[in-house]
Amino acid sequence: MHARTRWLGVGILVLASCGAPGAGHGGAATAAGAPAWRDPVVVLPDLLATPLVDGAGRVVFDPGGTAASDLGARALGRALALPLDPRDALRPVAPGQPHGGGAAAAAGGARALPAARGHAALLAALEALGYVRPAGATIGDAEAELFVFAADWRRDPAQLAQALGRHFAEARAVVTRRLLARAEHLRALAQPGTVERAVEIETRVARGIRFEVFGLGTGGLLAWHYLRHGGHEFPGDPRAAGSEWAGARDIARVWFVGTPRRGTVHALRALQEGLDLGGGRGRLGAAAVGTWPVLYALLPPPGDPAYADAAGGISAPDPFDVGLWDRNGLGLLAESADSGLADLLPTSETRADRRGRARTFLSAVLARAERVQRALDAPAAGSCPVPLIVVVGDAVPTASAVRVATRTSGLALGFPDEARFRAAGDGVVTVASARGFGAWPAPGPELLVVPADRAGAPGDPGFRDLLARRLLGR
Numbered sequence: 001m002h003a004r005t006r007w008l009g010v011g012i013l014v015l016a017s018c019g020a021p022g023a024g025h026g027g028a029a030t031a032a033g034a035p036a037w038r039d040p041v042v043v044l045p046d047l048l049a050t051p052l053v054d055g056a057g058r059v060v061f062d063p064g065g066t067a068a069s070d071l072g073a074r075a076l077g078r079a080l081a082l083p084l085d086p087r088d089a090l091r092p093v094a095p096g097q098p099h100g101g102g103a104a105a106a107a108g109g110a111r112a113l114p115a116a117r118g119h120a121a122l123l124a125a126l127e128a129l130g131y132v133r134p135a136g137a138t139i140g141d142a143e144a145e146l147f148v149f150a151a152d153w154r155r156d157p158a159q160l161a162q163a164l165g166r167h168f169a170e171a172r173a174v175v176t177r178r179l180l181a182r183a184e185h186l187r188a189l190a191q192p193g194t195v196e197r198a199v200e201i202e203t204r205v206a207r208g209i210r211f212e213v214f215g216l217g218t219g220g221l222l223a224w225h226y227l228r229h230g231g232h233e234f235p236g237d238p239r240a241a242g243s244e245w246a247g248a249r250d251i252a253r254v255w256f257v258g259t260p261r262r263g264t265v266h267a268l269r270a271l272q273e274g275l276d277l278g279g280g281r282g283r284l285g286a287a288a289v290g291t292w293p294v295l296y297a298l299l300p301p302p303g304d305p306a307y308a309d310a311a312g313g314i315s316a317p318d319p320f321d322v323g324l325w326d327r328n329g330l331g332l333l334a335e336s337a338d339s340g341l342a343d344l345l346p347t348s349e350t351r352a353d354r355r356g357r358a359r360t361f362l363s364a365v366l367a368r369a370e371r372v373q374r375a376l377d378a379p380a381a382g383s384c385p386v387p388l389i390v391v392v393g394d395a396v397p398t399a400s401a402v403r404v405a406t407r408t409s410g411l412a413l414g415f416p417d418e419a420r421f422r423a424a425g426d427g428v429v430t431v432a433s434a435r436g437f438g439a440w441p442a443p444g445p446e447l448l449v450v451p452a453d454r455a456g457a458p459g460d461p462g463f464r465d466l467l468a469r470r471l472l473g474r
Contacts (some may be wrong), residue, residue, distance in 0.1 A: 017401035046217030063116035077288035165231030219257025261436030267298035287340025296369035392434035398425025
């Protein structure tokens, strides 16, 4: 194991003993002590990790840095902004409904964004263990056992839950067909042990295929929401009655890699100042990223130490109070956001009209984000039924607090580089947020801290060693 990798375990994880046979393994053990079966994998990508497409199927954003993503900053902002209409931007994504997610290609080149490099590193690590991705753009490859949920990462976890359930069903159908074909082949061989092996496979299928789920960054919040509530948008929905741990029927284990369980200051900064894409591709304005529901769901909750006063004590703003944003000119309601709003609302002729529409949207998206966080933090009935693993890097001093200053004109937010406003993390998510103190039900996750940044954590030797031991029993 890597010299600086640290284990902070709170329990013993049980290895999955059943699942889909690996490609080329024929259901036999792959190494001494390896399990004869392994569960297939579903990867839930991070914000900015995979391409986005428009309604015509054209790639409008490619985190790998290809020509398709080389629009100017203003044009890219318009392409990536969701409509400033709560009825559209905040609706759940239904199964089979276009949701903007593009082909989940792995992009690890020099111009690739950090999230895309981390995504590529995870896929490479899984493929090195023998997991096979679909050969084409469709999920139905007969040999596939490594699937990527190429969703619209601008949406919040509750919006994507139902579509994720459909993805699990489609992936399960692929794996089931392969297993039953394997069982039929074994029966036809009629050699010593083959019929028994066929029965073993058929029994496994009858019990139901479940998945190892890897949630990268914001994908981890989607994984947790789905594990808790299944495909239901919110637990308060009458249709969600009796859905406690509903996702456990699809999930065998969850890996949270760089997931901001307690939010991230970077989300608030992006909403206030815009988002620098890096790689010479410019900055997305605050108006464009302010249409993304996921960023509001990533805000540190009220009363969190992430809100600090000038003396370093905890301030107490409620980030979900639209009045706070209105009174203090924050985010979409900042004076500096008006030019961006004019780009997004070309038929709106006055600043007052644009501000009014922005306030209506902001009020709805903040109320929704508060509901999303309540759903993620809802008290659990009983212990978690599947093992959880949290992986986070600690190589980068990471913004851990925003300075909240009270002035005669209102609150002012600052994002200083001072050490007291930073903590160990991966550059976006602090170790403390990933650990999510008090946010996990008993027995809690096992935590692996690796000496890496956000892009490097999935390729860290300690993490790869953990993958081999947990997935293959090595």
